[in-house]
Amino acid sequence: MKKGPRFFIAIIGLGIAFPFLTLLLFSFMKGWFFPSISPTTWTLDYWIQLFQVEGELLQTSLTSILISIFVAFVSTLLGFFLGKWMATHPWRKWWLLLAYFPFVLSPVILAAGIQFFFIKFGLSGNFLGVLIAQLLIALPYAIIIYNGFWSPSMLDREKLARTLGGTAWQAFWRVSIPLSSGVILVVFFQTFLISWFEYGLTRLIGLGKVKTLTIQVFQFVTETNIFLAALSGVLLVVPPLILLWVNKRFVINQWI
Amino acid sequence: MHRILSYINAGFFFLLIVLPLGGGLIYSFLYSIGGLGLLNEEISGKALLTIWEEGTFLKSLFYSVYIALLSIGISVALSLTLTLGIKLPSRENPYWMYMPLALPGMVVAFLMFQWLSRTGVFSRVMFQAGIISEITDFPVLIQDELGLGIIIAHVLMATPFFWIFFRGLYQTERVKELGGISASLGAQKHQILWKVKIPVLLQQGLPTIILYFLFVLGSYEIPLLLGQSSPQMLSVTIIRKLERFNLLDKPEGYAMIWMYALIVLVAVYAILSLHQKRKAS
Numbered sequence: 001m002k003k004g005p006r007f008f009i010a011i012i013g014l015g016i017a018f019p020f021l022t023l024l025l026f027s028f029m030k031g032w033f034f035p036s037i038s039p040t041t042w043t044l045d046y047w048i049q050l051f052q053v054e055g056e057l058l059q060t061s062l063t064s065i066l067i068s069i070f071v072a073f074v075s076t077l078l079g080f081f082l083g084k085w086m087a088t089h090p091w092r093k094w095w096l097l098l099a100y101f102p103f104v105l106s107p108v109i110l111a112a113g114i115q116f117f118f119i120k121f122g123l124s125g126n127f128l129g130v131l132i133a134q135l136l137i138a139l140p141y142a143i144i145i146y147n148g149f150w151s152p153s154m155l156d157r158e159k160l161a162r163t164l165g166g167t168a169w170q171a172f173w174r175v176s177i178p179l180s181s182g183v184i185l186v187v188f189f190q191t192f193l194i195s196w197f198e199y200g201l202t203r204l205i206g207l208g209k210v211k212t213l214t215i216q217v218f219q220f221v222t223e224t225n226i227f228l229a230a231l232s233g234v235l236l237v238v239p240p241l242i243l244l245w246v247n248k249r250f251v252i253n254q255w256i
Numbered sequence: 257m258h259r260i261l262s263y264i265n266a267g268f269f270f271l272l273i274v275l276p277l278g279g280g281l282i283y284s285f286l287y288s289i290g291g292l293g294l295l296n297e298e299i300s301g302k303a304l305l306t307i308w309e310e311g312t313f314l315k316s317l318f319y320s321v322y323i324a325l326l327s328i329g330i331s332v333a334l335s336l337t338l339t340l341g342i343k344l345p346s347r348e349n350p351y352w353m354y355m356p357l358a359l360p361g362m363v364v365a366f367l368m369f370q371w372l373s374r375t376g377v378f379s380r381v382m383f384q385a386g387i388i389s390e391i392t393d394f395p396v397l398i399q400d401e402l403g404l405g406i407i408i409a410h411v412l413m414a415t416p417f418f419w420i421f422f423r424g425l426y427q428t429e430r431v432k433e434l435g436g437i438s439a440s441l442g443a444q445k446h447q448i449l450w451k452v453k454i455p456v457l458l459q460q461g462l463p464t465i466i467l468y469f470l471f472v473l474g475s476y477e478i479p480l481l482l483g484q485s486s487p488q489m490l491s492v493t494i495i496r497k498l499e500r501f502n503l504l505d506k507p508e509g510y511a512m513i514w515m516y517a518l519i520v521l522v523a524v525y526a527i528l529s530l531h532q533k534r535k536a537s
């Protein structure tokens with residue numbers, strides 16, 4: 001490679017690393033007063049607090065992981081069948097429009113519209129309510145991805161298995177599932193990330209009582225506790241980094 | 257059996273997508289015209305009239321459109337420059353290109369605060385380097401009138417996404433080969449760039465660009481942390497109206513919800529129609 005592009009790539013690489021380095025460094029800092037660039041002390045205190053069993057941040061991380069895994073699992077499963085149903089339905093275009101809508105509308109505005117019903121059914125300010133609310137934005141996204149996957153040629157392969165004497169179950173289990181394992185993985189990871197990154201909808205439906213990591217970051221920022229906010233930020237970016245690493249070949253290039 | 261399964265699927269779709277969406281919008285509409293709500297006594301267009309006279313909705317809408325247009329415009333320009341200007345060693349995207357996608361809006365907003373505020377990292381570096389002598393010499397980039405902090409945050413989030421996206425399109429649309437054909441037909445370098453490569457990438461990427469525009473239009477946490485108190489972006493304005501102690505503001509908030517939903521609905525319909533027309537042709 002020529003020297004010019006290598007220099008630009010190095011600059012871009014540094015730019016990409018900068019946010020992660022900032023978060024990491026801030027999570028070890030204590031006392032940071034203008035105009036000094038470095039803190040008064042470097043500390044491991046916040047990280048030690050994190051790994052204490054009764055630590056709030058650890059519990060928040062577990063809550064976030066639980067919510068995101070549940071939302072991703074249900075969206076992936078339901079979306080698989082709903083996407084296929086939609087792809088074969090004569091009103092496909094209209095269903096697709098409806099599926100796009102909650103996702104594009106802005107989750108927080110959707111939450112503002114449905115908040116009344118959540119209060120009415122006792123789902124406001126609790127874990128179950130947040131799960132259902134997040135499902136309302138993750139599921140449409142899953143359906144949209146699956147809808148692209150269930151192309152006529154894909155559906156024809158299932159039909160071919162039936163024509164060759166396979167039962168409906170065999171066509172589903174031996175043809176559709178193996179062929180769709182890639183897209184299932186993509187949908188799981190993407191819906192996990194949607195839930196993991198969600199703030200506005202979670203705050204409105206959870207009323208701040210269901211603490212996820214994004215809620216925690218916002219709370220620390222408003223309390224001007226920037227070092228704990230940075231630590232929460234580190235916790236917030238690590239799972240997506242791992243997921244992106246695992247799933248690099250499937251994400252973006254093929255499905256956007 | 258097939259019919260039963262179809263009904264079950266339709267039931268789930270209705271329950272989890274149509275009902276919450278429809279219910280929320282109908283509730284918002286009824287609340288805004290006085291059909292629901294503790295303090296609403298009669299059906300009227302008072303809330304609509306108020307937001308029209310005060311210009312709250314339009315001000316927020318224009319401000320949001322301004323932020324979204326500038327953010328997406330800059331991101332698309334930057335990512336096109338990166339796609340067409342930098343040749344990576346491999347056709348496959350390296351892992352580091354995906355890393356910025358792991359940053360949620362909340363974290364980006366937090367980082368902007370730490371970098372760009374008057375007591376932030378850049379201000380301190382400039383002070384230590386002797387470029388500024390006082391804290392007030394550093395420009396206001398956070399919670400500023402022009403929404404620069406919000407725009408920079410969105411650009412930082414959108415540019416890596418569009419870079420990966422355009423690189424994908426560059427390969428699937430065979431842009432390099434199209435450029436080669438144009439060159440063999442006598443086109444010059446700048447003509448290939450401006451009349452072949454950029455138009456192909458923009459045209460094929462238009463539905464995704466519009467979708468991302470809508471995401472920025474409805475973004476919440478970034479303008480919540482980095483925006484000034486007035487004007488605010490739509491999502492922030494709506495939530496503030498609904499959460500105020502003054503219950504009389506609520507109908508206005510709900511009116512803004514269904515009005516914004518109507519705009520988004522039209523936009524999504526246009527994107528889908530555009531996409532399907534392209535597919536058909």
